[in-house]
Amino acid sequence: MTLEEGTVQISELFDIRITNDSGRACFANRDLKKNTDVLCLKKCLGASTCYEFRKEVCSQCFRYEGGRRMKVRLxxxxxxxxxxxFCTENCRDQFLRQxxxxxxxxxxxxxxxxxxxxxxxxxxxxxxxxxxxxxxxxxxxxxxxxxxxxxxxxxxxxxxxxxxxxxxxxxxxxxxxxxxxxxxxxxxxxxxxxxxxxxxxxxxxxxxxxxxxxxxxxxxxxxxxxxxxxxxxxxxxxxxxxxxxxxxxxxxxxxxFGIWQNEESSDSREYLGYWVLPEASFFNHSCAPNLIKHRAGNQMVFTLNSDVLKDQELCIDYKDILHLKVDERRRILKENWFFSCECSRCKLETQIN
Ligand SMILES: [Zn+2]
Ligand SMILES: [Zn+2]
Structure with missing residues (x-):
C-alpha cells in the first residue's frame, strides 16, 4: 500500500496527508495538549556510530561517558x-536477545x-x-x-x-x-x-x-x-x-537523525553517530516547531511543546538551527535538504528585515 492512497497510519494522533506546497506532511487528527508524546519509536532501521567513538558508545543504548571506553564485549x-x-552486561544481553x-x-x-x-x-x-x-x-x-x-x-x-x-x-x-x-x-x-x-x-x-x-x-x-x-x-x-x-x-x-550525546547543551554535545527511523521521517521542518525530539537510550520520542489544534501541522527542527538568523537557517536547510524554508517564522522574519 502506498502513502498516496492515504493508508499509512504512523500514529493514532496524526495523519499523513499530501499537501500542495510541502509534499507529505503530518497533521494532528484531534486537539492535542502540550507534552503529549505523539510518537515513540523503539526500533530503528539502521544505526552506525562515528569511527572515532566506536569503542566509546554503547552499541545498544548509545550511552557515552565522556570518552571512556565501554567495558563489555561479546x-x-x-x-x-x-x-x-556495551555499557553494561544488561545492554549486551538485550542486544543479543534480538x-x-x-x-x-x-x-x-x-x-x-x-x-x-x-x-x-x-x-x-x-x-x-x-x-x-x-x-x-x-x-x-x-x-x-x-x-x-x-x-x-x-x-x-x-x-x-x-x-x-x-x-x-x-x-x-x-x-x-x-x-x-x-x-x-x-x-x-x-x-x-x-x-x-x-x-x-x-x-x-x-x-x-x-x-x-x-x-x-x-x-x-x-x-x-x-x-x-x-x-x-x-x-x-x-x-x-x-x-x-x-x-x-x-x-x-x-x-x-543524528545520535547526539544527551544531557549536554547543544553546542558542547558530541555527535556520536546517526540512525534512520523511517516512521519519524514524515515530519516536515519548521523554524517554529511544535514537536521536540528527544532520544532516551535507543528510543526516540516526539513530544508537543505547545497545545495543538486538530488539522494543525506537526513539525520538528531538522538541525538545531532555531537560534540562527533566517538567512543562515535557510542556507543550512537548502544545503542539506535542498529546500527553501517557507515556514511561518521565516516568512515573518523576512518581512521584518
Ligand atoms: Zn548501554
Ligand atoms: Zn523556517
Missing part, C-alpha cells in the same frame, strides 16, 4: 568482538576482520576522489557498469579469488558499511507489511541532489557496495541488491 565466539561495545542476531554479529565481524586486514594497505594511502562532478547520467552509468561488468566478473570467480577484488575502504566507508549491514538485517527480520517497512519503502530519496553536491559520495557508495557484495554472509544477501542499496543510502541522506 563473548569469545567473536575474536574481534564484532566491533560491538531474533537471529548472530547473522548481524557475523556480518559485523567479517567486515571488521577485513577492515583490520587492510590496515597496512591503508597507511599512506590518499583518497583521490575519482569523481569531481556527478550528473544523474553519471550516477546511472556507474550502477550499470557495476551490474553489467563488475558483478558478472565477480560471480564467475572462485570465492578465494574474490577477496582480491575488495576495495581498500576508509573510515567513512567502514561506518557506512556497518550502517547498511544493520539496515539489511532489519529488512531481513521484519514483516514486509510492518509499519516500519511500509514507511521505509515510502521514504523519499535524496540520492541525486546529494551526490551532485558531494560527488565524492559516489566513490563511497561504490566501495561499500563492492565490499558488501563480496563479504556479506548468506542470511543478509536476499535483500541486498542495487535498488535496495541505493534506496537505503538515498533515503538516509535526507532522513537520518
Amino acid at each position: 563473548d569469545n565466539k567473536y575474536p574481534k568482538g564484532a566491533g560491538l561495545w 531474533e537471529h542476531v548472530d547473522h548481524l554479529t557475523d556480518a559485523y565481524e567479517i567486515l571488521l576482520v577485513n577492515w583490520e586486514a587492510q590496515a597496512k594497505k591503508r597507511v599512506g594511502r590518499v583518497d583521490n576522489a575519482s569523481n569531481t562532478s556527478a550528473s544523474t547520467e553519471e550516477i546511472e552509468s556507474l550502477w550499470q557498469d557495476i551490474r553489467d561488468n563488475w558483478i558478472t566478473r565477480i560471480d564467475c570467480m572462485k570465492p578465494t579469488k574474490r577477496a582480491s577484488q575488495l576495495p581498500i575502504i576508509n573510515e567513512d566507508e567502514y561506518v557506512c558499511a556497518r550502517f547498511v549491514i544493520h539496515c539489511l538485517f532489519t529488512l531481513e527480520t521484519s514483516h514486509a507489511s510492518s509499519l516500519q517497512m511500509t514507511a521505509f519503502r515510502n521514504l523519499q530519496s535524496n540520492e541525486s541532489s546529494k551526490i551532485m553536491k558531494f560527488p565524492v559520495l559516489l566513490d563511497l557508495q561504490k566501495h561499500v557496495f563492492q565490499t558488501l557484495y563480496i563479504l556479506l554472509p548468506s542470511f543478509l544477501r536476499p535483500k541486498f541488491d542495487i535498488p535496495t542499496y541505493r534506496h537505503i543510502l538515498g533515503s538516509e541522506y535526507g532522513n537520518s
Whole structure:
C-alpha cells in the first residue's frame, strides 16, 4: 500500500496527508495538549556510530561517558568482538536477545576482520576522489557498469579469488558499511507489511541532489557496495541488491537523525553517530516547531511543546538551527535538504528585515 492512497497510519494522533506546497506532511487528527508524546519509536532501521567513538558508545543504548571506553564485549565466539561495545552486561544481553542476531554479529565481524586486514594497505594511502562532478547520467552509468561488468566478473570467480577484488575502504566507508549491514538485517527480520517497512519503502530519496553536491559520495557508495557484495554472509544477501542499496543510502541522506550525546547543551554535545527511523521521517521542518525530539537510550520520542489544534501541522527542527538568523537557517536547510524554508517564522522574519 502506498502513502498516496492515504493508508499509512504512523500514529493514532496524526495523519499523513499530501499537501500542495510541502509534499507529505503530518497533521494532528484531534486537539492535542502540550507534552503529549505523539510518537515513540523503539526500533530503528539502521544505526552506525562515528569511527572515532566506536569503542566509546554503547552499541545498544548509545550511552557515552565522556570518552571512556565501554567495558563489555561479546563473548569469545567473536575474536574481534564484532566491533560491538556495551555499557553494561544488561545492554549486551538485550542486544543479543534480538531474533537471529548472530547473522548481524557475523556480518559485523567479517567486515571488521577485513577492515583490520587492510590496515597496512591503508597507511599512506590518499583518497583521490575519482569523481569531481556527478550528473544523474553519471550516477546511472556507474550502477550499470557495476551490474553489467563488475558483478558478472565477480560471480564467475572462485570465492578465494574474490577477496582480491575488495576495495581498500576508509573510515567513512567502514561506518557506512556497518550502517547498511544493520539496515539489511532489519529488512531481513521484519514483516514486509510492518509499519516500519511500509514507511521505509515510502521514504523519499535524496540520492541525486546529494551526490551532485558531494560527488565524492559516489566513490563511497561504490566501495561499500563492492565490499558488501563480496563479504556479506548468506542470511543478509536476499535483500541486498542495487535498488535496495541505493534506496537505503538515498533515503538516509535526507532522513537520518543524528545520535547526539544527551544531557549536554547543544553546542558542547558530541555527535556520536546517526540512525534512520523511517516512521519519524514524515515530519516536515519548521523554524517554529511544535514537536521536540528527544532520544532516551535507543528510543526516540516526539513530544508537543505547545497545545495543538486538530488539522494543525506537526513539525520538528531538522538541525538545531532555531537560534540562527533566517538567512543562515535557510542556507543550512537548502544545503542539506535542498529546500527553501517557507515556514511561518521565516516568512515573518523576512518581512521584518
Ligand atoms: Zn548501554
Ligand atoms: Zn523556517
